[in-house]
Amino acid sequence: MRNTEKTITLQGDKCTDCKICELTCSAVRERGFNRGKARLHVERQDLLKVLLDICRLCAHPACVVACPTHAIEVADGLGIVSITPADCTACGLCVSACPHKALRLWPGRDVPAVCDL
Numbered sequence: 001m002r003n004t005e006k007t008i009t010l011q012g013d014k015c016t017d018c019k020i021c022e023l024t025c026s027a028v029r030e031r032g033f034n035r036g037k038a039r040l041h042v043e044r045q046d047l048l049k050v051l052l053d054i055c056r057l058c059a060h061p062a063c064v065v066a067c068p069t070h071a072i073e074v075a076d077g078l079g080i081v082s083i084t085p086a087d088c089t090a091c092g093l094c095v096s097a098c099p100h101k102a103l104r105l106w107p108g109r110d111v112p113a114v115c116d117l
């Protein structure tokens, strides 16, 4: 992970997997309660382990490498993944390449959605 001031972390011992964070995110960003359109996702692995799917601002981002049109970059200083809509073809290759499931595309979106914290 890059050294940035902002991030979101999950304390697995306190998370009840209620998904309210996902619903809240979708309400704020998509103006509707739809967990499938949330930028962050909580994944329960087993009784004790819960993972947070969110952009890790990789030092060597697989999403950037995968993009055939160079539309995506991890913006230094901003601490976010940035996609230039005019260069994005919505091919989804970055979505498949991200090891943290941080990028999402759904019908109707022109560019992948990613958490900007």
Ligand code: SF4
Pocket (backbone or CB within 6 Å): 054, 055, 056, 057, 058, 061, 062, 063, 064, 074, 081, 097, 098, 099, 100, 101, 102, 103, 114
């Ligand atoms: S979107 Fe995925 S691959 Fe790209 S910087 Fe974030 S975590 Fe890394």
Ligand code: SF4
Pocket (backbone or CB within 6 Å): 066, 067, 068, 069, 070, 071, 072, 083, 087, 088, 089, 090, 091, 092, 093, 094, 095, 111, 112
């Ligand atoms: S969906 Fe857009 S940003 Fe992602 S790989 Fe395809 S062209 Fe690049």
